[in-house]
Amino acid sequence: KNEVEQSPQNLTAQEGEFITINCSYSVGISALHWLQQHPGGGIVSLFMLSSGKKKHGRLIATINIQEKHSSLHITASHPRDSAVYICAVRSSNYQLIWGAGTKLIIKP
Amino acid sequence: NAGVTQTPKFQVLKTGQSMTLQCAQDMNHNSMYWYRQDPGMGLRLIYYSASEGTTDKGEVPNGYNVSRLNKREFSLRLESAAPSQTSVYFCASSLSGRGGNGYTFGSGTRLTVV
Numbered sequence: 001k002n003e004v005e006q007s008p009q010n011l012t013a014q015e016g017e018f019i020t021i022n023c024s025y026s027v028g029i030s031a032l033h034w035l036q037q038h039p040g041g042g043i044v045s046l047f048m049l050s051s052g053k054k055k056h057g058r059l060i061a062t063i064n065i066q067e068k069h070s071s072l073h074i075t076a077s078h079p080r081d082s083a084v085y086i087c088a089v090r091s092s093n094y095q096l097i098w099g100a101g102t103k104l105i106i107k108p
Numbered sequence: 109n110a111g112v113t114q115t116p117k118f119q120v121l122k123t124g125q126s127m128t129l130q131c132a133q134d135m136n137h138n139s140m141y142w143y144r145q146d147p148g149m150g151l152r153l154i155y156y157s158a159s160e161g162t163t164d165k166g167e168v169p170n171g172y173n174v175s176r177l178n179k180r181e182f183s184l185r186l187e188s189a190a191p192s193q194t195s196v197y198f199c200a201s202s203l204s205g206r207g208g209n210g211y212t213f214g215s216g217t218r219l220t221v222v
Contacts, residue, residue, distance in 0.1 A: 043198060045210035098150030
């Protein structure tokens with residue numbers, strides 16, 4: 001069993017829909033990261049969370065430390081949100097454990 | 109405003125050849141990392157450098173060496189390339205090893221070993 005699991009693996013939705021991507025982990029962590037990988041391959045950090053909730057534009061990330069679960073939400077989704085979204089947890093300094101990613105496609 | 113710059117973007121090697129992937133950051137970050145990304149798998153850490161002058165093995169260091177040349181530059185060397193090293197390689201940096209301000213990634217190097 002992977003230490004970081006994301007669901008769904010693939011998600012296709014219509015423009016405007018509310019999107020939720022989930023991340024569950026089985027190790028103790030000091031922080032959780034959400035990243036976005038564009039179709040061209042570039043990777044961008046979206047959020048770093050150790051508790052609670054963060055919001056940036058249409059993106060919202062939440063974490064429940066007790067349940068070892070995090071969610072990434074996208075409101076009013078747009079085709080330009082199409083990307084792979086990656087969850088990674090930091091269990092110790094310098095070492096991140098990565099999920100396999102969720103491929104999101106938003107159709108116009 | 110370059111962030112993390114990786115070169116080359118693409119490379120094809122023959123088995124047994126050597127090469128060095130270059131990475132430089134201009135954000136005065138202390139920590140730098142090399143990852144590889146294989147289809148259907150998460151990124152795997154090859155080596156990291158917590159600060160200038162130090163390097164440490166990550167999850168998959170075999171077949172690779174690194175050099176933290178100065179604070180800005182962190183290179184990855186394949187001494188004798190093997191087909192199993194065909195992958196996309198990403199360099200990243202963070203202000204500290206705790207990644208408190210997040211990570212900045214280079215655009216990747218797509219390496220094929222034939």
